[in-house]
Amino acid sequence: MNRGEDLRALFQTWRTRIEALIREHPLQIISWEATRRCNLRCLHCGSPGEEVSSSDELSTDEVVGAFDEIARDFDMDRFRHINITGGEPFVRRDLLDVLRAISHWPFYRNIDIQTNGVFLSDNPGVLEELSSLGVTGLGISIDGFESSHDSLRGQPGTWAKATDAARLAVDAGYVVTVSFVAHSKNIHELPAFHRFAKQEIRPRVFRVMIIDKQGRAQGNSDLYPTANQVREVIGFLRQEYERSCSNYSDSSVTMVELGCGGWMGPELEGRLRPFVFHCIAGLNNLGVLFDGKLSSCSNISRSFVQGDLRRERIKDVWEGRYEPFRRAEWKKTGPCAQCEEWSFCHGGPMHKRCLSGTIDRCLYLDSRVSTCHSSAPDLVSTRRGDTIPFNLGVRQ
Amino acid sequence: MRIEIRRTSQAVEDHQACERPAASEEEVLKFKKRMLEWPSPVEYVNNMYGCHPNDDGNEYFKVVFAK
Numbered sequence: 185m186n187r188g189e190d191l192r193a194l195f196q197t198w199r200t201r202i203e204a205l206i207r208e209h210p211l212q213i214i215s216w217e218a219t220r221r222c223n224l225r226c227l228h229c230g231s232p233g234e235e236v237s238s239s240d241e242l243s244t245d246e247v248v249g250a251f252d253e254i255a256r257d258f259d260m261d262r263f264r265h266i267n268i269t270g271g272e273p274f275v276r277r278d279l280l281d282v283l284r285a286i287s288h289w290p291f292y293r294n295i296d297i298q299t300n301g302v303f304l305s306d307n308p309g310v311l312e313e314l315s316s317l318g319v320t321g322l323g324i325s326i327d328g329f330e331s332s333h334d335s336l337r338g339q340p341g342t343w344a345k346a347t348d349a350a351r352l353a354v355d356a357g358y359v360v361t362v363s364f365v366a367h368s369k370n371i372h373e374l375p376a377f378h379r380f381a382k383q384e385i386r387p388r389v390f391r392v393m394i395i396d397k398q399g400r401a402q403g404n405s406d407l408y409p410t411a412n413q414v415r416e417v418i419g420f421l422r423q424e425y426e427r428s429c430s431n432y433s434d435s436s437v438t439m440v441e442l443g444c445g446g447w448m449g450p451e452l453e454g455r456l457r458p459f460v461f462h463c464i465a466g467l468n469n470l471g472v473l474f475d476g477k478l479s480s481c482s483n484i485s486r487s488f489v490q491g492d493l494r495r496e497r498i499k500d501v502w503e504g505r506y507e508p509f510r511r512a513e514w515k516k517t518g519p520c521a522q523c524e525e526w527s528f529c530h531g532g533p534m535h536k537r538c539l540s541g542t543i544d545r546c547l548y549l550d551s552r553v554s555t556c557h558s559s560a561p562d563l564v565s566t567r568r569g570d571t572i573p574f575n576l577g578v579r580q
Numbered sequence: 581m582r583i584e585i586r587r588t589s590q591a592v593e594d595h596q597a598c599e600r601p602a603a604s605e606e607e608v609l610k611f612k613k614r615m616l617e618w619p620s621p622v623e624y625v626n627n628m629y630g631c632h633p634n635d636d637g638n639e640y641f642k643v644v645f646a647k
Contacts, residue, residue: 195616198621201620202621426608453612455612464622467622
């Protein structure tokens with residue numbers, strides 16, 4: 185068997201294992217959207233834009249009760265970690281109280297928090313306690329150099345705090361991910377900022393995500409990159425990944441990766457990040473939203489909410505619903521309908537979908553388009569609120 | 581104590597001086613194959629925390645849970 189056939193066979197085997205994961209859907213990750221509140225108002229924020237009331241936020245007891253219920257009801261042998269997102273998680277004053285209350289469960293001791301870094305920079309002493317409570321990773325958003333970063337947030341000083349927090353976290357021994365959201369106005373500084381981050385912050389992971397048309401970013405279309413800019417980012421990642429891939433077991437090396445942008449095809453998969461992508465939302469990733477609604481990652485539209493932990497047992501919802509996450513056929517519309525990559529991709533990331541099945545933007549297709557676009561191509565329109573042909577079991 | 585961030589241009593110059601060479605095509609394919617052979621097809625959840633599976637088999641979680 186030659187090398188090409190060998191790889192094709194491996195992709196086929198990989199696909200059968202993905203299909204098994206979909207069937208079995210073992211709970212491995214809890215994504216807890218701790219709050220929708222935030223101390224910043226970033227123009228590119230991908231947090232869903234639907235109107236919500238922060239007064240609906242789960243209480244300390246409700247959050248702890250949910251984690252306890254999961255610990256009792258689910259088979260936790262295959263459980264991996266908790267990912268805490270927001271809003272800004274540290275805006276919750278009881279965040280450490282929650283972590284203290286659940287830290288006796290051995291499987292809840294691999295926790296990652298996604299933060300803007302402001303609180304950690306102002307309160308560096310908390311890093312020691314977080315570690316003792318099972319927090320192992322910190323994801324810190326830094327979107328380029330100071331002027332780029334601060335202008336997106338409309339607040340001077342936030343870049344200094346974010347970089348400060350990231351360095352303090354690295355020094356404290358956390359696995360730090362610097363997350364860079366690439367948009368039309370900062371892509372030009374990606375290579376230089378990446379070098380700066382490697383040299384001055386030394387995070388374990390430098391993650392690049394391409395801005396999505398969701399959340400507050402929906403109202404800032406001037407930030408959407410052109411197809412050429414997307415290919416520029418892909419080219420950068422490919423070069424930098426190849427520079428670091430053979431050293432990824434060395435924890436001092438900063439790895440680059442493309443975040444949840446979607447399947448990139450058998451040629452590019454394995455060349456942009458140290459994993460082969462498939463969206464895991466609802467497959468092994470349970471989302472607990474700020475108000476107790478059950479979904480998956482917090483940037484997925486609330487149209488896909490599957491249940492409510494205030495009224496239902498989480499295990500019942502996980503086992504009995506989640507059809508839109510696990511049955512992909514409804515997503516086979518628009519550019520996906522005839523796509524040759526469908527059987528590997530299954531429609532890509534759920535956060536790019538709306539209920540009608542249409543996709544916001546496909547990076548795989550963008551990376552293959554050879555013509556030059558003067559602006560970001562709208563592959564399909566996004567019409568949230570359309571219906572799809574089966575019962576979602578939505579409990580709004 | 582706050583850490584002083586060095587001048588950007590200086591950091592970039594310093595780093596360029598010690599930039600790693602790109603891996604060979606052979607190495608890239610070797611790692612690509614290994615990703616496809618991981619026991620869990622979405623084992624990249626590890627990667628989200630920089631806990632990349634290594635040649636000894638993905639022992640990270642055993643270590644974490646043993647604490």
